[in-house]
Amino acid sequence: xxxxxxxxxxxxxxxxxxxxxxxxxxxxxxxxxxxxxxxxxxxxxxxxxxxxxxxxxxxxxxxxxxxxxxxxxxxxxxxxxxxxxxxxxxxxxxxxxxxxxxxxxxxxxxxxxxxxxxxxxxxxxxxxxxxxxxxxxxxxxxxxxxxxxxxxxxxxxxxxxxxxxxxxxxxxxxxxxxxxxxxxxxxxxxxxxxxxxxxxxxxxxxxxxxxxxxxxxxxxxxxxxxxxxxxxxxxxxxxxxxxxxxxxxxxxxxxxxxxxxxxxxxxxxxxxxxxxxxxxxxxxxxxxxxxxxxxxxxxxxxxxxxxxxxxxxxxxxxxxxxxxxxxxxxxxxxxxxxxxxxxxxxxxxxxxxxxxxxxxxxxxxxxxxxxxxxxxxxxxxxxxxxxxxxxxxxxxxxxxxxxxxxxxxxxxxxxxxxxxxxxxxxxxxxxxxxxxxxxxxxxxxxxxxxxxxxxxxxxxxxxxxxxxxxxxxxxxxxxxxxxxxxxxxxxxxxxxxxxxxxxxxxxxxxxxxxxxxxxxxxxxxxxxxxxxxxxxxxxxxxxxxxxxxxxxxxxxxxxxxxxxxxxxxxxxxxxxxxxxxxxxxxxxxxxxxxxxxxxxxxxxxxxxxxxxxxxxxxxxxxxxxxxxxxxxxxxxxxxxxxxxxxxxxxxxxxxxxxxxxx
Numbered sequence: 055x056x057x058x059x060x061x062x063x064x065x066x067x068x069x070x071x072x073x074x075x076x077x078x079x080x081x082x083x084x085x086x087x088x089x090x091x092x093x094x095x096x097x098x099x100x101x102x103x104x105x106x107x108x109x110x111x112x113x114x115x116x117x118x119x120x121x122x123x124x125x126x127x128x129x130x131x132x133x134x135x136x137x138x139x140x141x142x143x144x145x146x147x148x149x150x151x152x153x154x155x156x157x158x159x160x161x162x163x164x165x166x167x168x169x170x171x172x173x174x175x176x177x178x179x180x181x182x183x184x185x186x187x188x189x190x191x192x193x194x195x196x197x198x199x200x201x202x203x204x205x206x207x208x209x210x211x212x213x214x215x216x217x218x219x220x221x222x223x224x225x226x227x228x229x230x231x232x233x234x235x236x237x238x239x240x241x242x243x244x245x246x247x248x249x250x251x252x253x254x255x256x257x258x259x260x261x262x263x264x265x266x267x268x269x270x271x272x273x274x275x276x277x278x279x280x281x282x283x284x285x286x287x288x289x290x291x292x293x294x295x296x297x298x299x300x301x302x303x304x305x306x307x308x309x310x311x312x313x314x315x316x317x318x319x320x321x322x323x324x325x326x327x328x329x330x331x332x333x334x335x336x337x338x339x340x341x342x343x344x345x346x347x348x349x350x351x352x353x354x355x356x357x358x359x360x361x362x363x364x365x366x367x368x369x370x371x372x373x374x375x376x377x378x379x380x381x382x383x384x385x386x387x388x389x390x391x392x393x394x395x396x397x398x399x400x401x402x403x404x405x406x407x408x409x410x411x412x413x414x415x416x417x418x419x420x421x422x423x424x425x426x427x428x429x430x431x432x433x434x435x436x437x438x439x440x441x442x443x444x445x446x447x448x449x450x451x452x453x454x455x456x457x458x459x460x461x462x463x464x465x466x467x468x469x470x471x472x473x474x475x476x477x478x479x480x481x482x483x484x485x486x487x488x489x490x491x492x493x494x495x496x497x498x499x500x501x502x503x504x505x506x507x508x509x510x511x512x513x514x515x516x517x518x519x520x521x522x523x524x525x526x527x528x529x530x531x532x533x534x535x536x537x538x539x540x541x542x543x544x545x546x547x548x549x550x551x552x553x554x555x556x557x558x559x560x561x562x563x564x565x566x567x568x569x570x571x572x573x574x575x576x577x578x579x580x581x582x583x584x585x586x587x588x589x590x591x592x593x594x595x596x597x598x599x600x601x602x603x604x605x606x607x608x609x610x611x612x613x614x615x616x617x618x619x620x621x622x623x624x625x626x627x628x629x630x631x632x633x634x635x636x637x638x639x640x641x642x643x644x645x646x647x648x649x650x651x652x653x654x655x656x657x658x659x660x661x662x663x664x665x666x667x668x669x670x671x672x673x674x675x676x677x678x679x680x681x682x683x684x685x686x687x688x689x690x691x692x693x694x695x696x697x698x699x700x701x702x703x704x705x706x707x708x709x710x711x712x713x714x715x716x
Contacts, residue, residue, distance in 0.1 A: 056589065057115065063586040064109035070579040071102045077575050082565045087556075091564040094553050097546035104543070105583055107536035110529075112267050112590045114274025121484060122232030130158035130227060130286075131210030135200055136218040137165040143492075144171065144218045148180050151216060156227035159210065165200045183207060185453075192453040197282070198466035202296075202457050210289060217283040220246070220491040230286045233482045240291035240479035241471060243269070244284045244486060248493035250703040256696045257500045258602040259493030262594040269483040277533035278483035279471035283491070291479050295470070296458035298477065308357055315344040336371040343367035462517045464627060465510025469518065472534050476525030495702040497645055497694075501609055508541045508613030509620075509627055516621040543603060544610030551607075551652050551687055554680040558663030561672050568675050601693040608648040641698045653691050656684045 075098055084091045132151045136144045144162065151160045161181035164171050175182040183204050185194075195202070201215070212234065216222060223229075230242045245265035251257075272278045280287070319341050323334070347364045351357070460469035471481060494500040520526060520534035556562050565572060587596055619625040643650065663681060666672040 056592070059589055060112055060115065060586070063582060063589055064113060066582045067109055067579070067586050068106050070575075070582055071105060074575040074579045075099055075102045077571070078565070082572065084562075084564055084566050087562045087564060090549075090553060090556050090562065093549045094564040097549040100542065100546045104536075104539060105586075107532065107539060108268075109586065110532055111271035111275075111536055112586075113271065114529075115267060115270050115590075116274040116483075117270060118273075118482070118484060121229050122235055124156065124228060124231035125235055128156075128212060128231055128234070129210045130156060130212045130214060130231070131204075131208045132158050132160045132214045132216065132222075133163050133201065133204055134161065134216050134218060135163045135165070135197055135283075136171075137197075137200075139218040141168070141171055141174065145174055145178075147216060147218055147221055148175070149178060150221045151214075152178070152180060153224050154214075154222060154227055155224045156231065158214070158227065159208070161204060161208065163200050163204050165194075165197075189453040193451070193461075195457075195461040195466075196464060198457075198459040198461050198470075199453070201459050201466075202454065202461075205289070205292065205296075205458050206454060206456070213287045213289060213292075215283060215285055215287065216489065217491060220283050220489045222284075222489040223487075226284075226488040227286070229486060229488055230484055233484070234286075234288060236480065238478065238480045239482055240288045240474045241278075241280055241481040242286045242484055243278055243281055243481065244484050244488045245269075246281060246284055247487045247490050249490045250495060251493050252703065254696075255598050256693070256700045257494060257497065258598045258693070259500070261599065263591060263596045263599050266485065266594055267590045267592075270485060272533045273481070273483040275529040275533050276480055276527075277475060277530040278481045279475075279534070279537075280467040280481075282465070282467040284489045285467075288479075291474055291477075292458035292470075293456070295473055295477065296456040299457055299460075299473070300455050304357055308361060309351070312344055312348050312351070315341070315348075319344075332374075336374065339371040340368050343371075463510040463513040464506055465514070468511060468534070468537070469514045472514070472518065472520060472523065472526070475530050476523050478525065495700075496642075497697045497700065498642055500697070501606075501645060504606060505609050505613055508610055509617045511538050511541055512614050512617035513621055514538065516618060540603075541610050541613060544607040544614065547604050547607035548611075550604070551656070554683040554687070555655050555659040557676060557680045558659040558666070558672070558684070561666060561676075563676060568673075568679055598693070601690045604687075604690045605649060605694050643698055646694045646698060649691050649694050653688060656688055656691075660684055 075095070078095045078098060083095060132154065134144065134148045134151055144164075148160060148162050154160075159181055161183055162171065162175050164182065164184045167184040172182045172184075185200070185203050186207075189199070189203065193199070205213075212231065214222070214227060214230075226244070230244065233239050233242045246261070247265070248259050251259050269278050319337055322337055343364050347360045350360045350363075458470075459466045460473060463469050475481065494503055515535075515538040520531045520538070523531065526534075553564055556564075587600075616625070616627055620627050660681060663672060663677055663684075667674065667677045
């Protein structure tokens with residue numbers, strides 16, 4: 055019954071929303087105030103798409119119920135990832151992981167390489183891993199790099215990944231490993247639940263809508279994704295993913311090198327040395343070799359064979375050139391020596407012997423040395439050598455060639471899951487709290503965490519847009535896109551905050567008029583939309599999440615702009631690990647300066663709107679609608695006032711009874 059009602063409300067929401075937004079575009083725009091009318095209708099269109107994607111997500115809600123029993127003999131590595139968290143916190147999690155009932159090996163993955171943590175791990179019989187020397191002066195890739203390093207030195211068939219603050223239940227593996235009896239399951243994700251959050255959740259840390267209907271809906275589309283912790287993964291799937299990534303990166307780098315060979319050779323031909331016939335002949339030879347390599351790759355030849363042949367061909371051309379130059383040099387030296395002898399400038403027999411040593415007998419050795427030296431005849435043609443270096447099957451820019459977890463984003467989890475799904479692997483969302491952790495206890499930490507999540511998600515969107523990823527089914531593409539799309543809401547929020555201020559202070563409506571037709575189209579859409587949330591949530595509070603979706607608009611905008619600069623222009627993001635302890639200091643009002651500014655503007659607009667109504671400059675209906683709009687915005691933004699003043703979790707409030715959710 056719930057499924058039928060959910061789908062009915064989804065259909066009604068989409069129909070009524072499309073009806074409203076189409077009318078807004080076609081008949082209601084106030085073109086005399088296009089500067090606010092067009093942004094508002096664009097924001098409304100964005101929201102309609104967002105609601106449609108949410109409706110599609112919950113269309114196939116999947117409740118799995120009791121999990122299957124694990125197969126006997128499954129080997130598991132439990133990874134506790136840490137960088138700079140307090141040692142006691144890390145050890146509490148690691149010792150809880152050690153008490154997991156299913157046979158396993160517990161590893162602390164210490165990216166901070168702290169000797170004291172190594173010692174404490176050894177005292178308790180815990181495995182301890184940190185980066186190998188191969189990672190020195192190489193890209194580290196944050197948590198993804200830490201996990202990738204550990205994958206290369208452990209052997210378990212399955213991996214349970216835990217953040218440093220996530221205390222696992224002893225039966226976490228008993229409740230999840232059974233899903234891997236299905237051969238193509240690569241991931242089982244469980245909820246993240248926090249024990250240091252009061253009932254009113256002032257920072258919006260709990261995510262009951264996401265770790266509930268949204269993940270269950272994605273699960274129905276085989277698109278439930280990895281959330282970084284409290285998840286079990288199949289090693290085989292990750293290694294297959296790493297090998298595929300290695301091959302794909304190799305194909306990309308070699309393809310780019312060969313594609314750029316024409317430009318490289320044209321640059322080389324413009325150098326003064328290229329006027330030498332021998333150099334021109336060598337360049338002709340390189341050009342033929344690269345052209346043949348492109349043809350071979352297009353014909354399906356293996357990359358290792360193609361790159362080997364090209365490198366041999368280029369090496370041979372360079373050696374011939376150096377050999378010719380050396381022969382010419384030898385002839386010049388012999389001519390000079392003969393000239394000195396004839397003119398009587400030469401010394402005695404000892405000098406003649408020295409001259410003879412100028413030209414050793416093993417000319418192949420000299421050719422090899424000169425070919426590798428900066429004073430080679432091709433020294434001015436550095437671009438040719440760069441081309442040669444690029445045609446390599448080695449991943450010289452990384453600490454290890456195989457990177458199973460995706461490194462294209464600061465949130466490695468979503469990108470990794472999307473790639474697994476594109477390879478035909480399956481995922482499971484098991485709706486049961488099997489680990490409990492610590493949420494941020496101050497606004498600054500919470501904002502740091504949300505910014506990183508949003509930045510990572512937008513990075514994935516810009517680098518591997520799921521709508522274009524081959525191997526994904528359309529349902530999966532839309533499920534990933536829905537999560538990425540949601541972080542664009544910051545731009546729409548600015549318009550939603552500005553529109554009522556514009557009317558109340560200036561009397562400018564973004565619609566032609568607030569006629570009965572407007573209300574007939576708008577109100578049913580909003581009512582049905584809210585009913586959809588209520589039915590899907592099934593008693594789970596979602597209001598706090600809706601508040602923060604709007605209230606954090608500066609964070610979402612910053613995430614989009616910084617991620618775009620990172621992807622398009624290589625600007626660093628400044629990755630930061632979310633602190634696990636409250637940051638000292640009083641209320642940090644500066645953290646919400648844009649929101650406070652918006653609240654002041656909304657309040658001033660209320661006063662000016664009342665004055666303009668009193669003197670007849672604003673219409674009563676328009677004023678009433680926009681006053682209600684402003685009141686809603688202030689109620690939403692007001693959550694941040696409470697967040698700034700939040701003094702942290704009081705232990706006495708802790709609810710020790712964590713109900714199992716299914």
